[in-house]
Amino acid sequence: MKANTNYGKLQSSYLFTDIAHRVASYQKENPEAKIIRMGIGDVTIPLCPAVIEALHGAVEDMSKKETFHGYGPEQGYDFLRSAIQGYYKEKNVELSLADIFIGDGAKSDVGNILDLFALDNTVVVPDPVYPVYVDTNVMDGRKILYMNADESNGFLPMPQADTTGDIFYLCSPNNPTGAAYNREQLTQWVNFARQQKALILFDAAYEIFIDDPDIPHSIFEIPGARECAIEFCSLSKTAGFTGVRCGYTIVPEELTYDGLALNRMWVRRQTTKFNGVSYITQKGAAAVFSETGMKQVKDVIAYYKENGKIMAKTFEELGMVFFGGYCSPYIWLKCPKDMESWDFFDLMLKEANIVGTPGSGFGANGKNFFRLSSFNTKENTLEAMERVKKILK
Amino acid sequence: MKANTNYGKLQSSYLFTDIAHRVASYQKENPEAKIIRMGIGDVTIPLCPAVIEALHGAVEDMSKKETFHGYGPEQGYDFLRSAIQGYYKEKNVELSLADIFIGDGAKSDVGNILDLFALDNTVVVPDPVYPVYVDTNVMDGRKILYMNADESNGFLPMPQADTTGDIFYLCSPNNPTGAAYNREQLTQWVNFARQQKALILFDAAYEIFIDDPDIPHSIFEIPGARECAIEFCSLSKTAGFTGVRCGYTIVPEELTYDGLALNRMWVRRQTTKFNGVSYITQKGAAAVFSETGMKQVKDVIAYYKENGKIMAKTFEELGMVFFGGYCSPYIWLKCPKDMESWDFFDLMLKEANIVGTPGSGFGANGKNFFRLSSFNTKENTLEAMERVKKILK
Numbered sequence: 001m002k003a004n005t006n007y008g009k010l011q012s013s014y015l016f017t018d019i020a021h022r023v024a025s026y027q028k029e030n031p032e033a034k035i036i037r038m039g040i041g042d043v044t045i046p047l048c049p050a051v052i053e054a055l056h057g058a059v060e061d062m063s064k065k066e067t068f069h070g071y072g073p074e075q076g077y078d079f080l081r082s083a084i085q086g087y088y089k090e091k092n093v094e095l096s097l098a099d100i101f102i103g104d105g106a107k108s109d110v111g112n113i114l115d116l117f118a119l120d121n122t123v124v125v126p127d128p129v130y131p132v133y134v135d136t137n138v139m140d141g142r143k144i145l146y147m148n149a150d151e152s153n154g155f156l157p158m159p160q161a162d163t164t165g166d167i168f169y170l171c172s173p174n175n176p177t178g179a180a181y182n183r184e185q186l187t188q189w190v191n192f193a194r195q196q197k198a199l200i201l202f203d204a205a206y207e208i209f210i211d212d213p214d215i216p217h218s219i220f221e222i223p224g225a226r227e228c229a230i231e232f233c234s235l236s237k238t239a240g241f242t243g244v245r246c247g248y249t250i251v252p253e254e255l256t257y258d259g260l261a262l263n264r265m266w267v268r269r270q271t272t273k274f275n276g277v278s279y280i281t282q283k284g285a286a287a288v289f290s291e292t293g294m295k296q297v298k299d300v301i302a303y304y305k306e307n308g309k310i311m312a313k314t315f316e317e318l319g320m321v322f323f324g325g326y327c328s329p330y331i332w333l334k335c336p337k338d339m340e341s342w343d344f345f346d347l348m349l350k351e352a353n354i355v356g357t358p359g360s361g362f363g364a365n366g367k368n369f370f371r372l373s374s375f376n377t378k379e380n381t382l383e384a385m386e387r388v389k390k391i392l393k
Numbered sequence: 394m395k396a397n398t399n400y401g402k403l404q405s406s407y408l409f410t411d412i413a414h415r416v417a418s419y420q421k422e423n424p425e426a427k428i429i430r431m432g433i434g435d436v437t438i439p440l441c442p443a444v445i446e447a448l449h450g451a452v453e454d455m456s457k458k459e460t461f462h463g464y465g466p467e468q469g470y471d472f473l474r475s476a477i478q479g480y481y482k483e484k485n486v487e488l489s490l491a492d493i494f495i496g497d498g499a500k501s502d503v504g505n506i507l508d509l510f511a512l513d514n515t516v517v518v519p520d521p522v523y524p525v526y527v528d529t530n531v532m533d534g535r536k537i538l539y540m541n542a543d544e545s546n547g548f549l550p551m552p553q554a555d556t557t558g559d560i561f562y563l564c565s566p567n568n569p570t571g572a573a574y575n576r577e578q579l580t581q582w583v584n585f586a587r588q589q590k591a592l593i594l595f596d597a598a599y600e601i602f603i604d605d606p607d608i609p610h611s612i613f614e615i616p617g618a619r620e621c622a623i624e625f626c627s628l629s630k631t632a633g634f635t636g637v638r639c640g641y642t643i644v645p646e647e648l649t650y651d652g653l654a655l656n657r658m659w660v661r662r663q664t665t666k667f668n669g670v671s672y673i674t675q676k677g678a679a680a681v682f683s684e685t686g687m688k689q690v691k692d693v694i695a696y697y698k699e700n701g702k703i704m705a706k707t708f709e710e711l712g713m714v715f716f717g718g719y720c721s722p723y724i725w726l727k728c729p730k731d732m733e734s735w736d737f738f739d740l741m742l743k744e745a746n747i748v749g750t751p752g753s754g755f756g757a758n759g760k761n762f763f764r765l766s767s768f769n770t771k772e773n774t775l776e777a778m779e780r781v782k783k784i785l786k
Contacts, residue, residue, distance in 0.1 A: 001559040001592040002511035003650040007658045042463040052456040055673065059448040062440045062636065069636040070435040104497055104638075104668070111666030112505075115532060118395035135665045139508060166394040199394040243455065243462040243672040245497075257396040265400045272528045273504030275497070278674055279636040280448065 006141045013131060015361035016040070019345070026349055035349075036384045038372045039357040041175065041329070043240040045303065047284070048296035051239060054287035058280040069279040074271045076102025076248075080282045083289035084248050093220045101249045101266060102277050102285075105241075106205050106234035109249040111136045112273070113201065113230060116265045117167060124165035126157050128176055128362035128369070130203070133169045142167075150365050155179040155323050155332065159192040168193065170219075171203035173210065176362045176371045177332040178324015182214045186222050193228035199257070200229040208238040208301050210327040218250075226252035230262070237329065239288040239297045246277055246285040304329055307374035307381040314385040318392050331372045332359070336392060344370050352387035399534045406524060408754035409433065415739070416748055429777045431765045432748045434568065434722070436633040438696065440677070441689035444632060447680035451673040462672040467664045469495025469641075473675045476682035477641050486613045494642045494659060495670050495678075498634075499598050499627035502642040504529045505666070506594065506623060509658045510560060517558035519550050521569055521755035521762070523596070526562045535560075543758050548572040548716050548725065552585040561586065563612075564596035566603065569755045569764045570725040571717015575607045579615050586621035592650070593622040601631040601694050603720040611643075619645035623655070630722065632681040632690045639670055639678040697722055700767035700774040707778040711785050724765045725752070729785060737763050745780035 019039060027035060047055075061067035075081070081100045088095050103109040114136055123137045127146040137144055145165055147157035155177040170189060173180040181189070193200050202219040210217050219225045234247035255262040277285075287293040312325035321334035333356075335344040341358035348354045348370070359366025374381065412432060420428060440448075454460035468474070474493045481488050496502040507529055513536075518526045520539040530537055538558055540550035548570040563582060566573040574582070586593050595612040603610050612618045627640035648655040670678075680686040705718035714727035726749075728737040734751035741747045741763070752759025767774065 001590060001650050002514055003653040003655065003658065004509055004511050005651055005653065007509070007653055007661060010661060013664075040464075044458070044461070044463070046458055046461040047455045049456070052452060055452040055455070056449060059445060059452060062448070063442070063445040065437070065439055068437070068439040068633075070437070070633075071433075071635045104670075107668045108666060116397055116400070118397050121395055132665055135661075139662070139665070197394060240461075240463075242464045242668075245668060245671045257394050258398055260396040260398065260400055262396065265396065268400060268403060268528075269532070271406075272525055272532070273501060275500045275635075275638060277497075278638045278671060280673065281671055 004139070006139050010135055010138050013135070015131075015357070019355065019357065022346070022349065023355055033353045035353045035355060036376065036380045037355045038376055038384060039355045041237075041373050041375065042242050043237065043375050044377065045240055045300050047240055047244070048293060048300065050287045050290055050293035050296055051284045055280055055284040058283035061283075062280065072276045072279055072282070074274055074276045075267065076100070076277060077279070077282050080286045083286045087289050088218060088220070091217050091221060093218050095220070095250060096253065098263065099250050099252050101251060101270060102282060103247045103249055103274070104245040104277050105236060105247040106203065106232040106249075107132060109247060110201065110203065110232050112269065113249070113266070114140055115269050115273075116262055117199075121166035122164070123167045123169070124163070125169045126174075127364055128155075128359060128366040129169070130171060130175045131362070146363070148365060149177065149179075151321070151334075156181055156185060158185060158188060163192070164196070166198055168198055168200050169203065170200055171205070173206040173324070173328035173330075175206065176330060176357065176359065176366065178326070178328035178330035179332070180210065180215045180327045183216055183222070186216055186219060190219070190222045190225045190228060194224055197257075198228065199255070200225075202229050202231045204231055204233040206237055206328055207233060208297070209305060209329055212327055215327055220250065220252070226254045228255070230255070235285055235288055238301075239285075239293075240300065241285070244281055244284060246281050303378065304374045307376060307378060310378070310381050310385055311372060311374065314388060318389065320392070329374045331374070333370045333372060335368045335370055338368060340367060341370055347391070351391045352384070354384050354387060397532070399532050403528055403531050406528070408524075408750070412738070412748065412750065415742065419742055426746045428742075428746045428748060429769065429773045430748045431769055431777060432750045434630075434766050434768065435635050436630065436768050437770065438633055438693050440633055440637070441686060441693065443680045443683055443686035443689055444677045448673060448677040451676035454676075455673065465669045465672055465675070467667055467669045468660065469493070469670060470672070470675050473679045476679045480682050481611060481613070484610050484614060486611050488613070488643060489646065491656065492643050492645050494644060494663060495675060496640045496642055496663075496667070497638040497670050498629060498640040499596065499625040499642075500525060502640060503594065503596065503625050505662065506642070506659070507533055508662050508666075509655055510592075514559035515557070516560045516562070517556070518562045519564075519567075520757055521548075521752060521759040522562070523564060523568045524755065539756070541758060542570065542572075544714070544727075549574055549578060551578060551581060556585070557589070559591055561591055561593050562596065563593055564598070566599040566717070566721035566723075568596075568599065569723060569750065569752065569759065571719070571721035571723035572725070573603065573608045573720045576609055576615070579609055579612060583612070583615045583618045583621060587617055590650075591621065592648070593618075595622050595624045597624055597626040599630055599721055600626060601690070602698060602722055605720055608720055613643065613645070619647045621648075623648070628678055628681055631694075632678075632686075633693065634678070637674055637677060639674050696771065697767045700769060700771060703771070703774050703778055704765060704767065707781060711782065713785070722767045724767070726763045726765060728761045728763055731761060733760060734763055740784070744784045745777070747777050747780060
């Protein structure tokens with residue numbers, strides 16, 4: 001048996017392990033230090049009452065013969081697909097139920113979708129980048145090109161005259177930089193992809209944080225996108241589902257390459273290598289899109305966004321350069337005095353007892369940047385900003 | 394962008410669609426007919442009380458800040474991995490926690506594990522076969538060889554002097570034939586795989602139906618298997634989790650090919666392309682392995698097994714040839730008078746109002762066979778057997 005030796009080419013990924021070790025070591029030496037963790041992109045607020053109620057109801061369904069659910073449709077139950085169809089309709093995006101696939105999270109689908117693409121495609125990702133886009137393609141042996149995302153383009157790379165490639169990853173609002181494409185920019189991307197017969201993989205995991213009408217929630221708000229894009233979204237950030245696992249992927253029926261319809265291929269992939277998401281989870285997910293549920297999750301998002309504003313205000317006052325913090329749970333802070341990101345990490349940990357994520361973990365262009373997230377309590381966020389003011393003033 | 398054209402080589406899979414159409418059409422013409430469905434391998438009995446209680450408890454955990462769970466470990470929570478470790482220990486199989494991976498079902502893991510293997514491996518499957526083994530490899534473009542499973546070997550193919558290949562799929566107790574390898578046969582397979590440096594993918598999804606000490610529940614009961622086998626199992630059949638989605642995969646730390654440890658590769662694959670199983674689901678799954686839970690699920694299995702015995706007794710009385718029905722939820726019935734399986738399907742549907750699965754859907758060697766499952770009520774099973782007696786006597 002021969003192993004897939006592409007795995008030997010993967011770069012060791014010790015970013016969060018390294019962070020954990022440094023934090024643990026500091027905490028051991030300073031047991032009294034009250035460390036505030038603003039590094040990882042995990043949520044902290046419990047599921048909203050509408051979701052909890054729906055989950056309990058679904059568990060009850062599973063306890064009785066008359067309402068028990070065995071194997072469900074691999075693409076998801078229509079009650080949830082219809083709810084998502086309605087959610088897009090509010091953004092003036094018309095989807096057919098067949099366009100919508102329920103999965104166990106955006107990370108799974110972003111990885112597994114690659115099954116549909118030939119190995120000799122060239123993949124184009126931004127730098128800095130969410131590492132999953134890179135690693136999943138290294139595993140398959142695809143060629144990867146990088147687009148510079150930096151201060152000069154506001155961390156929003158655009159197609160250039162010499163840009164080539166087959167599969168383009170766009171994440172907007174972006175992880176890690178918090179930057180988000182506006183309508184005009186996304187239109188340029190869609191036009192470019194259609195001309196090049198390229199495919200855009202659009203990661204909309206943070207769309208719920210958008211409250212600017214000029215920033216699209218979905219790439220399908222752009223005319224022509226149905227001919228060149230697949231969109232991934234998840235309830236992880238929308239409704240605190242990081243531990244519940246439910247996402248959705250939009251594969252328009254128009255997408256055809258080499259005479260093969262990607263939508264039909266994805267149906268085949270999912271019916272063969274997946275068995276659908278838990279009925280219980282899907283009932284909880286559907287509750288997110290109810291009137292009550294959506295109000296409750298938006299209250300939580302407003303809470304996180306308030307944290308983002310508190311951080312943004314602090315860094316503005318300090319005259320620091322940053323991206324995000326607006327339509328995004330992330331702030332992408334330029335380290336002061338050309339500090340490198342791991343040095344700034346150590347400074348923040350030791351002087352302010354704050355944990356963030358060093359930008360170099362996301363690529364060369366993150367060398368002098370630092371990611372902070374707003375997924376914390378307001379109290380901790382306020383406290384963290386007071387500490388920041390003291391050490392960075 | 395170039396699509397993965399291997400998808401164009403997939404055989405259209407209309408087995409269950411065809412069945413559904415024929416049944417719907419018959420029911421429409423005969424609205425009074427009381428059709429008994431014994432075709433599909435889905436369970437019908439609700440989740441046991443211990444699981445329901447654990448699920449409710451976990452939902453409550455997710456409603457409170459103090460007990461809320463966000464991202465969990467991709468390989469599964471230790472509380473569940475430890476429970477599975479204990480389950481194997483009862484079979485005298487010692488596993489480390491690192492060997493055990495929690496997933497969302499055996500179908501996902503059986504498909505996704507292929508990411509770890511080079512594309513130029515030769516894959517060997519039995520005929521008849523669970524179609525997922527074939528289709529997942531066609532998608533990747535691997536060469537596939539078939540081993541004859543037929544009456545001459547009791548539908549249990551063994552390695553022969555001229556058997557070659559890199560990756561061997563063994564499913565025991567088998568879907569669709571119900572046949573199960575005994576200890577001596579599995580020992581031969583393990584010795585063969587070690588000599589050939591081949592890998593066995595062992596599908597143990599139906600192990601809970603085994604009650605014969607000579608038939609191993611796990612391939613790891615066989616000495617040496619840790620050097621040549623990966624095992625897949627699931628709670629779908631064990632505990633009625635077909636709609637809840639939880640399985641487990643054992644990748645021993647000893648497995649090394651081309652200098653790459655499959656266990657570490659699978660860790661990397663799952664941390665990159667998967668985000669773990671729902672906390673709620675894992676709490677429900679752990680309850681299956683509690684003393685109370687295990688007693689409750691075994692009562693359900695005993696109920697299904699009683700159905701299998703009722704069927705086996707009927708076919709014995711009728712002097713028919715069949716496999717399975719013992720240590721398995723499936724009966725693999727030889728169609729009488731050399732009938733082909735779709736003709737027998739039509740006969741059973743029209744004359745007895747019973748739906749089974751035509752064996753030809755699983756491969757050439759299923760041409761004259763018919764799969765029946767015991768996942769029905771006892772009342773329906775008894776009624777179905779009365780009808781069978783009438784038409785086949």
